[in-house]
Amino acid sequence: MARVVCVHGMGQQVQGEDRLRAAWWPAMSDGLRRAEAPGLVSESDVAMSFFGDLFRPAGRMLSAGDLPWTARDVEDPLERELLAGWWRAAAEADPGVVPPDAADTLASTPRSVQAALRALSGSRFFANVALRAMVADLKQVRAYLTDDKVREQVRSRVAETIGADTRVVVAHSLGSVVAYEALCALPEHGVRALVTVGSPLGIRHLVFDRLRPAPAATGKQPQGLWPGGRDLVWTNLAAAGDVVALVKDLRPLFGEQLRSGVLNNGTHAHDATSYLTDALCGQAIADGLA
Known part of the structure; x- marks a missing residue:
């Protein structure tokens, strides 16, 4: 199984695991180089957990009056x-x-x-x-x-990709929600580093309060379950201007042990590969593999 598992975000319906991995791997390699850890992982060590096709409507011939989303x-x-x-x-x-x-x-x-x-x-x-x-x-x-059926199908795809050899999970956008829930449901996993980028996990009413398992009601603010053991290091990176990552700092919701960073991705604030090329992202991946 792969040492590094990648989980894509929303809007990837017409992509595929090989096509996405082909885009993510060079960016990840550059990030590791920026972190002065080149060669720590090879392309064969990286797998893409793909679920975009679950949101792709089946092809059909158009009939009169058919229109795209408005x-x-x-x-x-x-x-x-x-x-x-x-x-x-x-x-x-x-x-x-x-x-x-x-x-x-x-x-x-x-x-x-x-x-x-x-x-x-x-x-x-x-x-x-x-x-x-x-x-x-x-x-x-x-x-x-x-939708419980959709949720189960998507989470199963990610859980199936995480194996006994997996040490790092890198998840982007909606994929960070999926990866978080999948890891929470795999208490015996050996993942040592969860790296979430462009994550909407901190949006209280819309996302955080709907997580499964549900956040625990403790004190003034609910706390999300930690997605692993004490050895797991979770790094969350949010770019300035990334509107999907509305809440940049997840520590108040998941605990002070979470490592939080803010990046500058330029005009491509939410782009997964822009996150991957940053030294902070490369270092978080390297730490999980060291």
Whole structure:
């Protein structure tokens, strides 16, 4: 089994494990080099846990009236709340994005959903991302968090990739939620380093409060279960301007033993490979393999 398991994020429906690994591996190698640990792991030691196809609709011939996703399809309250969060974060990070007048308007006004999608499409973060792709991402996150069948299928894919030899799990975006839950469900795993990048795990109502296992109600703030033994080192990295990683510091929710860092990924704030090339990411991976 692989010594390093990678878990991709949302929006990878048309990709595949080999194609994603081919993109992630060079970036990971560069990050290890920046951390002065070149050659510590080879490409054959790295596996990509792929679940994107579970969100890809089966192919079919189009019939009259078929249309791609539009703003009218953003009806679920969770999708609208997540969209509002993305809009607020994009406006804070990008002066070119018009801020929402009132985020709660997204809960009841379809026209404001269109306004949010239009504003995000003009941001640096969502540059060149089609509206229908943004709507698909919202629906993918919602499906994982609310559909038990989807959740089980996705988590099973990740759990099957983590073997007795796996020492490092690197997870991006929605994949960090999946990897976290999968590790919590594998109490006997030998993973020594969990590296989460661009993670939405800190979003309280939408993500954190919906985790399985559920966070423990202790004191003033609930605490998430630690996803391994005392030897596990968890490093979370969030880029400035990454609107998916709305909460940059996960320590208040998962404990002070979690290592937290903030990076600068430039205009590609949420891009997985931009995270992987950073020295902090390379060092976190190297620490788990040393």
